[in-house]
Amino acid sequence: xxxxxxxxxxxxxxxxxxxxxxxxxxxxxxxxxxxxxxxxxxxxxxxxxxxxxxxxxxxxxxxxxxxxxxxxxxxxxxxxxxxxxxxxxxxxxxxxxxxxxxxxxxxxxxxxxxxxxxxxxxxxxxxxxxxxxxxxxxxxxxxxxxxxxxxxxxxxxxxxxxxxxxxxxxxxxxxxxxxxxxxxxxxxxxxxxxxxxxxxxxxxxxxxxxxxxxxxxxxxxxxxxxxxxxxxxxxxxxxxxxxxxxxxxxxxxxxxxxxxxxxxxxxxxxxxxxxxxxxxxxxxxxxxxxxxxxxxxxxxxxxxxxxxxxxxxxxxxxxxxxxxxxxxxxxxxxxxxxxxxxxx
Amino acid sequence: xxxxxxxxxxxxxxxxxxxxxxxxxxxxxxxxxxxxxxxxxxxxxxxxxxxxxxxxxxxxxxxxxxxxxxxxxxxxxxxxxxxxxxxxxxxxxxxxxxxxxxxxxxxxxxxxxxxxxxxxxxxxxxxxxxxxxxxxxxxxxxxxxxxxxxxxxxxxxxxxxxxxxxxxxxxxxxxxxxxxxxxxxxxxxxxxxxxxxxxxxxxxxxxxxxxxxxxxxxxxxxxxxxxxxxxxxxxxxxxxxxxxxxxxxxxxxxxxxxxxxxxxxxxxxxxxxxxxxxxxxxxxxxxxxxxxxxxxxxxxxxxxxxxxxxxxxxxxxxxxxxxxxxxxxxxxxxxxxxxxxxxx
DNA sequence: CTGAAAGCGCTTACAG
DNA sequence: CTGAAAGCGCTTACAG
Numbered sequence: 200x201x202x203x204x205x206x207x208x209x210x211x212x213x214x215x216x217x218x219x220x221x222x223x224x225x226x227x228x229x230x231x232x233x234x235x236x237x238x239x240x241x242x243x244x245x246x247x248x249x250x251x252x253x254x255x256x257x258x259x260x261x262x263x264x265x266x267x268x269x270x271x272x273x274x275x276x277x278x279x280x281x282x283x284x285x286x287x288x289x290x291x292x293x294x295x296x297x298x299x300x301x302x303x304x305x306x307x308x309x310x311x312x313x314x315x316x317x318x319x320x321x322x323x324x325x326x327x328x329x330x331x332x333x334x335x336x337x338x339x340x341x342x343x344x345x346x347x348x349x350x351x352x353x354x355x356x357x358x359x360x361x362x363x364x365x366x367x368x369x370x371x372x373x374x375x376x377x378x379x380x381x382x383x384x385x386x387x388x389x390x391x392x393x394x395x396x397x398x399x400x401x402x403x404x405x406x407x408x409x410x411x412x413x414x415x416x417x418x419x420x421x422x423x424x425x426x427x428x429x430x431x432x433x434x435x436x437x438x439x440x441x442x443x444x445x446x447x448x449x450x451x452x453x454x455x456x457x458x459x460x461x462x463x464x465x466x467x468x469x470x471x472x473x474x475x476x477x478x479x480x481x482x483x484x485x486x487x488x489x490x491x492x493x494x495x496x497x498x499x500x501x502x503x504x505x506x507x508x509x510x511x512x513x514x515x516x517x518x519x520x521x522x523x524x525x526x527x528x529x530x531x532x533x534x535x536x537x538x539x540x541x542x543x
Numbered sequence: 544x545x546x547x548x549x550x551x552x553x554x555x556x557x558x559x560x561x562x563x564x565x566x567x568x569x570x571x572x573x574x575x576x577x578x579x580x581x582x583x584x585x586x587x588x589x590x591x592x593x594x595x596x597x598x599x600x601x602x603x604x605x606x607x608x609x610x611x612x613x614x615x616x617x618x619x620x621x622x623x624x625x626x627x628x629x630x631x632x633x634x635x636x637x638x639x640x641x642x643x644x645x646x647x648x649x650x651x652x653x654x655x656x657x658x659x660x661x662x663x664x665x666x667x668x669x670x671x672x673x674x675x676x677x678x679x680x681x682x683x684x685x686x687x688x689x690x691x692x693x694x695x696x697x698x699x700x701x702x703x704x705x706x707x708x709x710x711x712x713x714x715x716x717x718x719x720x721x722x723x724x725x726x727x728x729x730x731x732x733x734x735x736x737x738x739x740x741x742x743x744x745x746x747x748x749x750x751x752x753x754x755x756x757x758x759x760x761x762x763x764x765x766x767x768x769x770x771x772x773x774x775x776x777x778x779x780x781x782x783x784x785x786x787x788x789x790x791x792x793x794x795x796x797x798x799x800x801x802x803x804x805x806x807x808x809x810x811x812x813x814x815x816x817x818x819x820x821x822x823x824x825x826x827x828x829x830x831x832x833x834x835x836x837x838x839x840x841x842x843x844x845x846x847x848x849x850x851x852x853x854x855x856x857x858x859x860x861x862x863x864x865x866x867x868x869x870x871x872x873x874x875x876x877x878x879x880x881x882x883x884x885x886x887x
Numbered sequence: 888c889t890g891a892a893a894g895c896g897c898t899t900a901c902a903g
Numbered sequence: 904c905t906g907a908a909a910g911c912g913c914t915t916a917c918a919g
Contacts, residue, residue: 215896226906231898238898241904261667262606262615263896266911271606276650280635282829287631291624294652303664306620306648308638320647323605429829458833466834485626485773489802490810491835559912570890575914582914585888607912610895 214257223251234259265325274512275326277307277317277340279333282429283455284484289332289354289505296509302327309336318343328512330354334398335427350515350522352508355499357399357525364515366507366526370403370481371410373497373530374450377479378411380495380532381448383541386477388420390446392435392460394427394453401427401452404481408450420446425456432456436463440470447476448538454480454487454496461492461537477538487535495538500528558601567595578603609669618856619670621651621661621684623677626773627799628828633676633698633849640853646671653680662687672856674698678742679771694859694866696852699843701743701869708859710851710870714747714825715754717841717874718794721823722755724839724876725792727885730821732764734790736779736804738771738797745771745796748825752794764790769800776800780807784820791820792882798824798831798840805836805881821882831879839882844872 216230223230225248232238233248251257265271274297281287294304305324309317314337321329321344329344332354338361344351345363357365381389391408394401412418423439425432432451439446440463451457457480464470464478472478480487483498507526515522534540560574567574569592576582577592595601609615618641625631638648649668653661658681665673665688673688676698682705688695689707701709725733735752738745756762767783769776776795780803783790795801801824808814808822816822824831827842851870859866878884 217896227896228898228906228908229904231896232905235898239904244904258663258666260610260669260896261664262609262669263911264898265606266604266610266896266913267898269911278635281631284628284631287625287628287634290631290650291622291652294650298652303668304650305617306634306638306650308635308642319602320605322602324647325604325606458835462834486830490806491802561912571912572890572892572914573888575912576889579914583888588888604912607895608914610897610912611914613895 214255216257216259219248219251219255219257222255223248231259269325271325271327272302273305273324273326274302275307275321275324275329276304277309277329277331277333277336277344279309279335283427283453283482284486285355285453285455285482285499286332288484289501292502292505293330293332293354293508296505300509300513302513309333309340311337314340314343318347321349322347327516328352330508330512331356334400335395338397345521348521350512352512352515354504354508355400359525362521362523364511364522364524364526366504366511366528367399367403368499368504368528369530370400371407373481373532374404374407374409375411375414376530376532377450377481377497378408378417379415380541381450381477381479381538382412382415382417384448384477384539385541386448386539388444388446388448389417390421390423390439390449391419392432392439392449392451392456393422393424394456396424398427404450404452425451425459427453427456429455429459432459433463436460437467440464440468440476445476448478449476450479450481452481454482454484454494456480457494457496457537458486458492461494472537473539479538483533487533493535493537495535496533498531498533500531503528558599560601560603563592563595563599563601566599567592575603615669615671616646617649617668617670618646619651619665619668619673620648621653621673621675621677621680621688623653623679627771627797627826628830629699629797629799629826629843630676632828633845636846636849637674637676637698637852640849641856644853644857646857653677653684655681658684658687662691665693666691671860672696674852674856675700678744679739682741689865692865694856696856696859698848698852699744703869706865706867708855708866708868708870710848710855710872711743711747712843712848712872713874714744715751717825717876718748718751718753719755719758720751720874720876721794721825721841722752722761723759724885725794725821725823725882726756726759726761728792728821728883729885730792730883732788732790732792733761734765734767734783734793735763736776736783736793736795736800737766737768738800740768742771748794748796769795769803771797771800773799773803776803777807780804781811784808784812784814789820792822793820794823794825796825798826798828798838800824801838801840801881802830802836805838816881817883823882827877831877837879837881839879840877842875842877844875847872 351363353365423435695707697709
């Protein structure tokens with residue numbers, strides 16, 4: 200005969216440390232100690248308590264613990280949009296790392312209009328740290344977050360005037376490498392498609408790119424803005440390549456837009472890549488390796504950036520110190536077939 | 544002269560309702576009421592309190608509120624992997640909807656090994672509801688979540704024996720439509736690539752597909768397993784299409800794998816799509832519309848599924864009732880160019 | 888409408 | 904090592 204679940208014990212067991220204490224015939228403080236690593240409690244007592252806890256289905260209430268200890272174990276993760284695959288992958292990995300370290304991620308999908316609301320909620324939930332993972336979140340929001348005094352790490356973005364750490368790759372050098380590669384590939388009319396004008400990633404990639412062109416006696420042939428969106432990039436590409444005197448190469452500020460640009464060049468305009476136009480992106484998202492695009496791009500040191508983000512954040516939390524350090528990781532050109540390969 | 548921040552008030556303001564009460568010369572309960580919608584408090588008093596609160600930078604402590612009210616405002620969102628773009632997009636939209644409704648998403652990236660740990664943490668954080676958003680999370684995990692008595696909604700997955708609601712699209716009908724389309728397109732050797740064997744999406748899509756084939760006097764030509772991963776799909780595709788007697792059409796259980804299959808067919812094997820092989824996917828992720836793939840696929844009613852997920856979850860939370868309803872949304876064939884179009 | 892008081896479930900000095 | 908007690912910051916009956 201199958202035993203029915205005991206009806207006296209509701210499914211959503213609100214079992215407290217007091218219940219366990221009574222059951223194990225010990226004090227409530229002892230129960231607390233049994234669940235606190237490093238607390239002074241005898242092995243015998245702990246065992247007895249753990250046994251009772253299992254029997255009753257007890258789990259410490261993390262919220263109550265947070266109240267008294269001042270440690271919520273919560274990290275706010277601010278993200279703007281997940282279309283660009285770079286971000287979900289980073290979100291996934293950073294979350295996993297934080298979970299492994301005993302923290303839990305509170306997700307904030309933020310929009311430009313949200314700012315005050317977001318900051319307010321972050322504060323209400325007593326998060327111990329904040330990760331801002333988006334190229335496009337406004338710097339006012341970053342400033343507000345930094346002002347809370349809660350440790351902040353900006354991921355793939357920086358605001359130099361802020362008491363917040365940031366983790367980025369060397370976007371300036373990345374831009375330079377791309378300029379070098381395109382010039383050496385013999386291109387004469389080299390264009391640039393910007394992402395979001397106010398993002399540090401775009402600013403640095405663009406600055407490095409122009410610098411690289413200048414170093415080789417070139418200037419940009421034409422500049423358009425795609426705004427880091429697929430549709431924006433398509434529109435800008437049609438305008439740019441739809442004219443008779445079109446570029447023979449383009450650096451697109453991220454891969455996500457580069458795919459859109461490639462589609463327009465090939466399918467709307469019937470041009471060949473790289474024979475008619477060379478295309479280079481930035482980020483090296485997994486799709487860049489997909490054969491249909493096989494995109495030459497610059498790889499951000501993703502796993503190092505993830506590691507640095509969690510390390511810097513946890514370090515700040517554990518030392519109660521708010522820092523303003525920037526970790527910059529090297530960029531690396533990943534050569535595939537979407538851009539003409541220089542000879543030699 | 545620029546004024547320095549007051550050093551007497553630390554940046555991470557631990558301002559409590561008591562501080563506000565003292566400042567506004569009212570009771571602490573009054574402060575609480577000023578921040579509780581619908582509480583009985585005079586307009587004059589509320590105003591005075593709100594003014595003090597702003598001056599001091601007070602925010603109610605959500606954790607303390609949760610302790611006493613039993614409402615944490617937290618929803619656990621369980622996700623397995625974010626490679627397949629379908630999931631980040633759903634995660635983004637569901638999170639936005641929950642935020643708008645005043646809830647906050649606690650993110651759990653889960654692995655097969657994690658189960659007990661995940662359930663334990665969910666319980667510790669006193670979440671009010673759980674969304675399981677993954678085709679591949681194990682049904683034991685789903686069972687464990689349902690057993691907690693916390694409202695659960697399975698997104699894009701179901702386990703019929705569970706006291707949990709689920710939101711899915713009509714995967715059986717979707718599979719049938721694909722079979723019909725391929726048979727009518729005149730294909731003779733129609734293959735199927737499965738995703739994860741134990742997922743309900745795969746089971747239903749496969750069952751519907753076979754049923755559709757049978758209805759038209761066909762059987763599946765060959766069946767391989769891609770496991771819902773890009774690499775798994777590539778491997779299976781090489782094996783399947785690398786032989787002389789290869790399929791002339793394939794239904795791949797999701798778009799994410801279909802892209803991989805298309806790359807292998809075109810670039811590794813030099814075959815044309817759809818002239819040599821027709822490919823159909825499932826999900827209609829944004830990439831399916833990218834011209835390089837232009838994938839014929841079945842669209843899941845994403846926005847309806849998102850809406851239903853949040854509505855069903857919030858309804859269960861607000862009525863304290865755990866339900867076992869399944870919301871099934873219609874599937875729709877999206878015709879693009881990766882599969883031969885039937886005449887007429 | 889308002890305030891004093893109890894209590895949510897814990898952790899952590901403080902004695903013993 | 905163990906227990907009694909205070910207290911984290913709130914909400915919510917209970918009186919007035």
